[in-house]
Amino acid sequence: MTALALLTAGCGTPQLSGIQDLPLPGGADLGDRPYEISAEFADVLSLVPQSAVKVNDVAVGRVTRITLAPGSWSAKVTMRINGDVRLPADAYAHLEQSSLLGEKYVQLAPPPRTPRTPKTPKTPHPPKTPVSAAGPLRPGAVIPLSRTNRNPEVEEVLGALSMLLNGGGINQIRTIATELNKAIGGNEPEVASVLKRLDTLVTSLDSNKTDITAALDGVNRLSVTLAVRKQQVGRVLTGLSPGLKVLEQQRGSLLTMLRALGTLSTVAVDTVNKSKDDTIADLKALAPTLKALADSGKALPDSLQVLLTYPFTDEVLRGIKGDYLNLYLHVAAVSGTTVIPPLIPQEPTGGQSAAQLPLPLPLPHPQAGGN
Known part of the structure; x- marks a missing residue:
């Protein structure tokens, strides 16, 4: 060798x-x-x-x-x-x-x-x-x-077979089958309904597994953020303790206020119910006014603009040349009106002043000129 x-x-x-x-x-x-x-x-x-x-x-x-x-x-x-x-x-x-x-x-x-x-x-x-x-x-x-x-090894197969034949597995299977028969016996429709609803639930969970995964990821990120800010959260909770104590002390007042709010809401609802017909009548009465305002269209804002800018409206400003205002008037006398000749002012004499001169007579009203 x-x-x-x-x-x-x-x-x-x-x-x-x-x-x-x-x-x-x-x-x-x-x-x-x-x-x-x-x-x-x-x-x-x-x-x-x-x-x-x-x-x-x-x-x-x-x-x-x-x-x-x-x-x-x-x-x-x-x-x-x-x-x-x-x-x-x-x-x-x-x-x-x-x-x-x-x-x-x-x-x-x-x-x-x-x-x-x-x-x-x-x-x-x-x-x-x-x-x-x-x-x-x-x-x-x-x-x-x-x-x-x-x-699997022969010893493993024989060991499992021995346990099954010696009553271990068979007795357990028999017990399970017996208990299932007792639980399901007479309740077949309910069990079928539960299985159908379970199938619907599982199907819904499977179709929304992406959203569930995203939600779990969000919860994971939230938990990580809270873990990082554990000290800040602890300080906030510590600061909330005095406020909670004050709320506990004023618990009776808060309950009284809530009861008063409940009474107020009851009165308000009753008032609204009683005044419902009057409110509807008032709204119907406002309908013509609102319709007229709607029909006025652009005329209403234009008239308000003239009212607020009188006498120098936008149309008047077109006649202003520089620092002067030119006013062009076209005056026509009513038929039958007597026109008085122009007044020639008198020169003051030696013993008179301008304040002592006789005032010119006012022009007569156009309608009284023919009398």
Whole structure:
């Protein structure tokens, strides 16, 4: 055995560290260009190195090393695969058992969205698995813990079956069924109504999940803001304490005021009810006045403008030239009016002053001029 190890080391192959590194007879053909991949398992059970690695139940490789993954409690299984086998980058690794008491092996499979090829009999040439859109599984890749699992052990199945057959599970199921029959018996319509309303509630919650998420995010932001301003909120609450004490002291007065407001509202409602007819009559009487004001249109504001600016309205301002006001009057005497000749003012004599001269007679009224 030592001579064989030295001979293989001298030929350029990896040096054997023990008998466990020797390939088992009848194992998978790795070909000339094998590559290594790894997979993380939560529990490898009794899997050992040199165990088979299969695709569609056809051996395509073997397990070379089982170690503890660094920084975790999961097991890292290193496998060497035939170079002609192409696996998808998102492949799954399952830990399975060849029979009830058979050996453990690793089954590699494409993801569920990729159709699996039908099982084929074991042939010297391993099958080629379809490559998904994620690309091929490259050498050195690691299948994460989320894409690995294992089949239940025989001991686990027998233990569960024992508990079920010994009355544990059956008695519990029977008790549950009996109690459900007692609760639902005679209340089938009510239960159906509750289920329908529950379905409506769940549907409504599902359709409004975006708004619910936004509301929860808003509550989260509010809680964060309150946590940041905890001291300010504490000071505000401390400052509210004296005010609350004053309100507590004046509680009787506040209640009296509220009762008085209630009485006032009752009187006000009664007054409005009693004066309803008079109010309606007054409003109807105002209708013609309001209609006339509405019909006046622009005339009313224009007349108010003239009233407030009399005698210098906007029309008068057009005749003002500089600092003087020019007034143009067209006077026509009524037919039959006697026109008095123009008055020539008398010069004051030596003994008279201008104040002592006789005043001119006023013009007669146009209607009295014909008499």
